[in-house]
Amino acid sequence: MAATPEITNPDTGQSDQPSLGEIGLSSFVPYLLNRIASSWNMEIQDTLRKQNLNTVRMRALAVLTVKNGLSIKELIHLTVIEQSTLSRALDALEKLEMIERIASKDDRRVRTIYITDKGRDAFSNVWPDMFFEYNDMFAGIDDTERARLVQTLHKILNNLGVKDPGS
């Protein structure tokens, strides 16, 4: 990240940088990604609310259904949610008995986060609608195109310094 904003291009030192209008909103990938993520999050909002969940809580649970027993640091990394926001969500999930945080025997300050059966049930209840929306997103997009998209998204995540959750 460049320290201070400047009109010159940080790469070339030249002021040959196109404006957002020149690139065009409909070609500017961060804009498209934000719109898709927002739109996806809105689509599943009602479903989440019925289970006392919101997007942040659901994302934490989703990761824990796949990889249970994580430190807060690992969970921040896997969800890319800010620490303060994630901590609030975890407090709420603990009250709802959907997760539990168990202190390490060696160091009581270190706690590992586990999803409970109640948490798994809540996620199981939202998953069918999420999966339905997911299939909807890919109408008319074949397996090759989907695989290509996933590949490019991984390259972008890698460029942004976010490690593959599978690695």
Place this chain on the structure above:
Amino acid sequence: MAATPEITNPDTGQSDQPSLGEIGLSSFVPYLLNRIASSWNMEIQDTLRKQNLNTVRMRALAVLTVKNGLSIKELIHLTVIEQSTLSRALDALEKLEMIERIASKDDRRVRTIYITDKGRDAFSNVWPDMFFEYNDMFAGIDDTERARLVQTLHKILNNLGVKDPGS
């Protein structure tokens, strides 16, 4: 959106639906998109803060730099930000004199939102860092792959019922 969550697949009525674990976090596109969007938003947060902006305010300004003079409804559509969240952001931007809302002569309740010179300046100050991050995202991704990505993202937006901002 299916009305109530159920374990059967809403498309086929069968319970042959894979779990998130079976699909794998690293292949589940909504997860990848949320991570990229979050990570992008975090990367530019410091830059935005220096201009009294946050992600929502910046997204509203960004759209207005390209298409000035919008109704709240149009701005909601183009940013895919919830009405209450967007309204709060617009109140803040108005206080900062970065936008103005001008009432219609015919109907005082209808107001059109315009970016001001101050708003354009603020966006110009964050744009170099945003553009730098944007280029960074695409390191090692050539023009063909980028164009293919944009094309697939447009299909997804279309499937989600979000119209192309260029159309």
